[in-house]
Amino acid sequence: MKKSYKVIQADKNMRADRWIRKTLGKLPQGLIEKFLRNGKIKINQKKIKSSYKVNMGDNVDVFDFDFKILDKKKNKKFEPSKSTIKSNEDLIIDNNDDFIVINKKSGISVQGGTKSKKNLIDIFSKSEIFKDSKPYSVHRLDKETSGVFIIAKNRETAQLFTSLFRLRKVHKTYLAICNGEILKDSGEFNHDLIRYEKNKPIRENSKTIYKILDKNSICSLVEMKPITGRKHQLRKQLSYIGHPIYGDQKYNLGYRQKGSNKNLMLHSYQIKFMIKGHKFTYTALLPDYFKKLLKIKKLNFLNC
Numbered sequence: 246m247k248k249s250y251k252v253i254q255a256d257k258n259m260r261a262d263r264w265i266r267k268t269l270g271k272l273p274q275g276l277i278e279k280f281l282r283n284g285k286i287k288i289n290q291k292k293i294k295s296s297y298k299v300n301m302g303d304n305v306d307v308f309d310f311d312f313k314i315l316d317k318k319k320n321k322k323f324e325p326s327k328s329t330i331k332s333n334e335d336l337i338i339d340n341n342d343d344f345i346v347i348n349k350k351s352g353i354s355v356q357g358g359t360k361s362k363k364n365l366i367d368i369f370s371k372s373e374i375f376k377d378s379k380p381y382s383v384h385r386l387d388k389e390t391s392g393v394f395i396i397a398k399n400r401e402t403a404q405l406f407t408s409l410f411r412l413r414k415v416h417k418t419y420l421a422i423c424n425g426e427i428l429k430d431s432g433e434f435n436h437d438l439i440r441y442e443k444n445k446p447i448r449e450n451s452k453t454i455y456k457i458l459d460k461n462s463i464c465s466l467v468e469m470k471p472i473t474g475r476k477h478q479l480r481k482q483l484s485y486i487g488h489p490i491y492g493d494q495k496y497n498l499g500y501r502q503k504g505s506n507k508n509l510m511l512h513s514y515q516i517k518f519m520i521k522g523h524k525f526t527y528t529a530l531l532p533d534y535f536k537k538l539l540k541i542k543k544l545n546f547l548n549c
Contacts (some may be wrong), residue, residue: 247308248306249304249305250268250307250340251302251304252305253301254377254378255399256299257301258298258400259298260296261299262277262281262295262296265286278295282289285309286308287306287308289303309451319401323368325363327484329373331497333365334374339527344396344398346394346395346396347394347527348391348394349390349394351389355385355388365380365394365396366380380396381396382396383396383402383406384415385476389508389509390511390513393516407521409518409520412514414518415518417469417515418469418515419514420510420531420546421467421510421511422465422490422535423465424463425464425487426465427467429530430456431456434483435451436482438478438482451475451478451482453478455469461544463542464491464544466546475492483496492509508538510538512532512535513524514529531546
């Protein structure tokens, strides 16, 4: 039995072992090496090594393999409905040759995982916008966080954004409604935050420039510009100073959440960067539930 595949443009220059895992399923490296060594997987009718870089148009033949077992090993993707695809396409702020920018809804993950199947990458992979390419995630945004999010259309652009983020040349502005009155109107959050890898604590320095846009005795509207990009950085920092974000189920310090407050009141409001001398600025409108809480808490935001 033989099954054949053709390498597409989006996978150009990918290592053969990575391409095999991406296309066939999450096979162990040792098993992939064995298949290549025994000629069960050939490219352009030749045996190749796992380090071989595939090219657009390469023919990949897989011989004498139980594809039913392979399908069980394969990581099943979320299959979006046409209405889901359309509703997310309607959130696009900009669509150009290299990337799209969307105003992400709260409650949807960027990529699929064990706890969340519905995700933006699988949704846009089925969109006509990506019919000749594939979506690449270039930065993080928590599932419950709304706002500006970039998806690259090709590997070169994805790598460019990765470099811009690493060099801190992408400038992001977030808005949050948090519990309690933050007394100091502006400054810097500078904390050593702890995350865990296999139960091992890892301490990371985290910096954020902040400004209070409005406040009263029960809550504050905060503008935050992260300098570092740690996981859950803004949520952890506001919790650390005793002012957790409304709707944060993980770092709420025991504050009760009710009604509209169940939504995480953290919004990626604006993003700025420069590519080849051209400045890009994208702003995402506030969700209705965010504006509703501003009104309930009598907080003023001029661009609401």
